[in-house]
Amino acid sequence: MLNIPRPFAVVGALALVGSLAACGHNPPPPQYSGGYQTPAPAYPSNPAGTEYGRVSNIEVLQGRAQGQTSGGGAILGAVVGGVLGNQVGKGSGRAAATAVGVLGGAVAGNAIEGRNNSNEYAQGYRLSVQLDHGGYRVYDVSSPGDLRIGDRVRLYNGQISRI
Numbered sequence: 001m002l003n004i005p006r007p008f009a010v011v012g013a014l015a016l017v018g019s020l021a022a023c024g025h026n027p028p029p030p031q032y033s034g035g036y037q038t039p040a041p042a043y044p045s046n047p048a049g050t051e052y053g054r055v056s057n058i059e060v061l062q063g064r065a066q067g068q069t070s071g072g073g074a075i076l077g078a079v080v081g082g083v084l085g086n087q088v089g090k091g092s093g094r095a096a097a098t099a100v101g102v103l104g105g106a107v108a109g110n111a112i113e114g115r116n117n118s119n120e121y122a123q124g125y126r127l128s129v130q131l132d133h134g135g136y137r138v139y140d141v142s143s144p145g146d147l148r149i150g151d152r153v154r155l156y157n158g159q160i161s162r163i
Helices: 006-023 072-086 092-116
Strands: 050-064 121-131 136-141 152-156 159-162
Touching: 006 072, 006 092, 050 136, 072 092, 121 152
Parallel strands: none
Antiparallel strands: 050 121, 050 152, 121 136, 152 159
């Protein structure tokens, strides 16, 4: 067994947790563009050309947004886990329990923070357009506006407009 003094074990465990918390940042949830602008069609064609077609389907996309974490939950969880782990065992067993408590607390604290920050729902719409020349385009938008299934539309530079 390693004979590491307790202060060094605690400082090392906190440094490890801080490093892990920095790696645990979640990317922001995807943002839907406003109006009829779309990031890009699923099946791109000539971006400068105008195409015509009909709206064949409008699907509601709804999912729980990913909770953002700042690392504060991981740090708080690490401290609480370290304190609780330090109450267990004697000697090197206590140092091991402290390290396990720090790591477990960091993971749990980060998960709790992420869950508490995910109260929002991301909603968008997927518009499917059957083109006159036989092609097919799919667009993700924040709102379909006044478009309905069967409407004739013009597609130009990633924008959809009813005609």
